[in-house]
Amino acid sequence: MSALEQELRETHAMSLAEYDVLHHQAQARGRRLRMRALSQAVLYTTSGMTRLLDRMVEAGLVDREPSPSDRRGMYAVLTRWGLSLLRKASATHLAGVQRYFARYSCPGTARALQLKQEWRLRVLRASTKSLVTWKPGTADVRWLRSCPGSVRRIT
Known part of the structure; x- marks a missing residue:
């Protein structure tokens, strides 16, 4: 896993966790997920997801939006820049998965x-x-x- 993460970092300046978040958001309806659902999908604690998303918001990959139906809820929303980076990183990710895991x-x-x-x-x-x-x-x-x-x- 570390070799794949290293490739993503060197090629696209993103971690495997960031790739995972972008990937889940890209598949979600409206390219948005509630924070809790996102943390469950990528197997992060709520506080770990908050810290990760803080970095991703700062990088312009995602935005946070309040839930219209629940004042306590927040959505993580994929930005155009995040989708663009995901598209570029997907080729690197695919090649890495094939190279490092297909033999198993x-x-x-x-x-x-x-x-x-x-x-x-x-x-x-x-x-x-x-x-x-x-x-x-x-x-x-x-x-x-x-x-x-x-x-x-x-x-």
Whole structure:
């Protein structure tokens, strides 16, 4: 994991945690997530997420907005700069995942992961407005089933 993080830092001046936050926000409706949901998604404590988002807000990657329905709630909202950086970093992330982790899985799982990552990269490059989730095709399912004991659902 440290090699992938180092590549992201050297190439895009971002940590793996920042990439993870941007990735989750890009997939969310309206490119916004409640702070609590975001911290649960990236497995951070509330205080850890607050510190991380403080740095990301300062860098212009995300904004904070109050919840219109709950005065105590806050949303983290992906900015255009954050989305742009995520698009650029996705290629580095994909290459790193393939380079460092594919050898630890069976060929079917590795191929399905590669297809999913490539698809996400195409979606990020193609549209800033669409909300799309990956659905495995027949070929993807066949590859997954070819690996006894492999993960049946990659999300």
